[in-house]
Amino acid sequence: MTSPTARIRPAAPVPRPLADLAAAFGLAPTRPLPAQAQVSAVASDNRVVAAGDLFVALPGARSHGADFAADAVGRGAAAVLTDAEGAGRLADLDVPVLVVDDPRRVLGPVAAWVHGAPAEQLVTFGITGTNGKTTTSYQVDHLLRALGRRGGLVGTVETRAGDQVLPSRLTTPEAADLQALLAAMREHGVDALTMEVSSHAIAMRRVDGVVYDVAGFTNLSQDHLDFHGDLDAYFAAKAELFTPERSRRGVVVVDDAWGERLAATATVPVETVRTLPAAPGAPAADWTVHDVAPAGTGSAFTLRHTDGRTLRTATSLPGGFNVANAALAAVMVLASGVPLAEVTAALAAADGLSARVPGRMEVVAPGDARDPRVVVDFAHNTDALELALAALRPTTAGRLVVVFGATGDRDPGKRGAMGAAAVAGADVVVVTDDDPHDEDAAAVRAAVLAGARDAVGAARAAGRAPELVEVAPRADAIRRAVLDAAPGDTVLVAGRGHETIQEVGGVDLELDDRVEARAAVRARAERNTSA
Structure with a gap:
């Protein structure tokens, strides 16, 4: 996950007078502003504050940004903008404090003004x-x-x-x-x-x-x-x-x-x-x-x-x-x-609209007489999954295999629908984990599987025989799908695309679907060579 300090800033910001800023947006100082007071940038996260910044202390659901103002000043903040509640917590702060009813509403316009629009x-x-x-x-x-x-x-x-x-x-x-x-x-x-x-x-x-x-x-x-x-x-x-x-x-x-x-x-x-x-x-x-x-x-x-x-x-x-x-x-x-x-x-x-987009229908392995095609895509909701499978079907000579899961702590109502969509569009459905976050991964998979199993029954009644399996963790699911696929098959690894971090129980784990898919392709080549 990117550090909060990974922030692109202008190298040569032009300082703006704090008094002019206060006048432009009707910001009330808690005490007279020093004539020489200036700010050169704006930050609402104390961890990215640099010298000369205006720190905007926003009210939050669990804490108030004013509680982090002292740290922001220690990092070089030249002034603080907050609401009346926040100002009440900053009586001892030794930099100018400006007050407005709704600091979040003015944050963007204030930052635009400071940086010269x-x-x-x-x-x-x-x-x-x-x-x-x-x-x-x-x-x-x-x-x-x-x-x-x-x-x-x-x-x-x-x-x-x-x-x-x-x-x-x-x-x-x-x-x-x-x-x-x-x-x-x-x-x-x-x-x-x-x-x-x-x-x-x-x-x-x-x-x-x-x-x-x-x-x-x-x-x-x-x-x-x-x-x-x-x-x-x-x-x-x-x-x-x-x-x-x-x-x-x-x-x-x-x-x-x-x-x-x-x-x-x-x-x-x-x-x-x-x-x-x-x-x-x-x-x-x-x-x-x-x-x-x-x-x-x-x-x-x-x-x-x-x-x-x-x-x-x-x-x-x-x-x-x-x-x-x-x-x-x-x-x-x-x-x-x-x-x-x-x-x-x-x-x-420019050969048309030919930009290659990381993790969007990205072909990891093109497929040949010995190996399947392997594609990684960000499809992480029902509609996107349906469309991705439909796009790959016409160019798949063999079976269409999909490896996917659903995200924990997010919109549980779509999990069963995603399972059903996978069964409707693929021949082999491998249900695994996406980002469980703080949910039990097995419970998230169970919700996806419930929708998938209902769809399998309907497909079999209509004369189709899709295969449904559950494999976790995700790296194992990708490896198994690629190793089990046949020449002419397409393996779609869906849901995470370009992402490189999987959050499990509050822990960030390194996981890149493209890296895992390439490793599985190499393992398959080694198996073919030794066979």
Whole structure:
């Protein structure tokens, strides 16, 4: 897991007068501010505070950030911003203390102000949805770089600011960290930003202080209901990205009812993209996908606008859902104002939307006359698992094998459905652990297995005979699946993708599905050699 101190900052921040900050946001000092008081960055985590920072002490469910203010000052914080409760705990602090009713609400805008509004100096793209955010963000970034832009990327897999690369702790960083990152990007000459924007980030105000030039929506299906409560609340969080407070324009894939609902209710101008046949009575989409055809490992396709404009390109990733991701990426760049002719030329020079995304339909072993194909994918909910299996089925000559589990302490309602989806889409289903967190791993597997067993009965009644096994721990499940597979089979290891840490009972264990899959492939080769 990434250390909390792994934070990208600008190398040469410009200090801002504390009095000007207080006046700009109506922040009340507990005592007169020294005329020379300045701040050069903002932090809401005392562990990442550096000299000259404004430490924002937020109220929390279990503790108040004011309780960590002394440590922040010891690390160099020049001032503290908090609420009245926090200020009451800081009477003896020897740095200026500013007070506001809701410090979380002003955290993002304050950090943006301190860093000189860095997002306003970038062309910004924000992508939300249940599945496909990471892939779409990589494809947008790929196209921007093909257009000659110097791109920055923020998302689930990694954070890039110029030549600096860090693994990501959160899909979307906390507000203060995000603004520091954007300021660092500006220093590195970055002129275009592509970000995944999670529903958690919107609800928890992590992207406050950024108004995206173009917001994109992939799709919506059951996920994160442990946080949001129900699908309507989950949708509402994502729909907030398509308001003037958070974006200037949007691009929405309308292949599902949620996309159609968002397009109808967004309060910014929206272009729509449809990659599947429209339901009777559905409104026409602005852009539609036509003439999808196999192309290498992925698909070629044509995007056609209602005004007659067309764009022929391809994605290197398999599956119809990756056509949708690629189409969304292309239209988002077009919506930012880049002419169609420039996008067409850039895509032709860059072999289409060919960005390889770590842990997203990543082929660990291509398969041959002696060995199966092995693929690792992040599919961690029902819809994503169904789509991944459906994408691999047409190119699998033998059996389709899936190794997967469900996450502990997260949305237990989807576990049985994931088991059923695996049985419906695969010939061999290996149920194992994902990240149990603080739940009993066997109990999580049992919930997945219950849904899978019900689906096995239905499949057998319909003339199919899927095989269902339980294997734990996860490394053993991957090894067994690869060793037991036959030439022509495909083994899909689903659920964790790029992740390298498995949390079990509060303990972080090193576990990378790609590493384990490659080790299993090597073990198979050794077995074949000695046979």
